[in-house]
Amino acid sequence: MxxxxxxxxxxxxxxxxxxxxxxxxxxxxWDSVYRPGKYVEQVAKFKADPKSKKDIVFLGNSITAGTDWAKLLDLPQAKNRGISGDITFGVLDRLQDVIDGKPAKIFILIGINDISRNIPDSVILRNYKSMISRIRKGSKKTQIYFNTLLPVNSAFEKFKNHYGKDEHILWLNDEIRKFTSKNITVIDLYPNFTDQDKHLKAELTKDGLHLIPSGYQVWADFLKKSGYLN
Known part of the structure; x- marks a missing residue:
């Protein structure tokens, strides 16, 4: 018993x-209403900036914010709309200001902070599709360029919430590669930044997440070589 x-x-x-x-x-x-500390300040600054239909907008988080695109690409019309720490919900909240300017091109790279904050992949993908739909509806002549997410490198041991989630990056990148229509171009950045172990190349980053100038140069060279800026 x-x-x-x-x-x-x-x-x-x-x-x-x-x-x-x-x-x-x-x-x-997970939290859809999180916004980084300088979000409101940055959005106000972006709204005050003059707009032109010739603008080439780079939209995203700190990875986008980390360089002067106009100088890097030698394109005065390039506008940096990156906000450090931003997530897809934050981009959606400030997207209308970009759409209202009816820019010639929009380059989007966003999602790694969503992954770090445990926002489900399906929700991130839904937000990507909402961005595309809203741009198409509000600025029909704007060409959309959607970047695949960059890899990370855990060897730097600094952004631990971003590490160990490679399967999410890979899944989202596979879904991004399926974006096909006449006004959407997928820019597959990921392979340009991976080492033999599928990590972010150590020589292109300072912390396993963000790029250093040589990393941005790889990005710029790829955009130019592929004709995405023409």
């Missing part, structure tokens, strides 16, 4: 541990 009771208790404990683990996995918290 005692052996039966012990076996029952062990089985019950196992059942509870499995179900509690499953419940935890299903309730990972």
């Amino acid at each position: 005692r052996k039966l009771l012990n076996s029952t208790l062990i089985a019950l404990a196992f059942f509870l541990s499995v179900n509690l683990s499953a419940a935890h996995a299903q309730t990972v918290k």
Whole structure:
């Protein structure tokens, strides 16, 4: 009888541990209303900046914000609309200002901070599609360039929330590569920045996430060589 009771208790404990683990996995918290500290300030600055239908807009987070695109590409009409720490929901909130300017081109790179904040891949993808739909509707002549996400490199041990989630980057990049229509061009940045282990090349980054000038030069050279700026 005692052996039966012990076996029952062990089985019950196992059942509870499995179900509690499953419940935890299903309730990972994520936040759609998070905005970085300087978000409001940056948005106001962008709104005050004169707009032209010749503008080439680079839209994204700190990876986009980290260079002077006009200088890097020798294109005075290039506008930097990157905000450090931004997520896809933040881009959607400020997208109308970009659309209202009816720029010639929009280059989008966003999503790695969503991944770090546990926003589900399906939600990130939905937000990508919302961006495309809204640009198409509000600025029909604007050419959309959608970049695949860059890899990360955990060896730097600085942005731990961004590391160890390569499967999310790979899944989203596969979905981005499926974006096909006459006014959308997919720019597959990812292969240009990966080392033999599929990590961000150490010589192109300062912290395993952000690029250094030589990294931006790789990006610029790829854009020019591929004819995306013509």
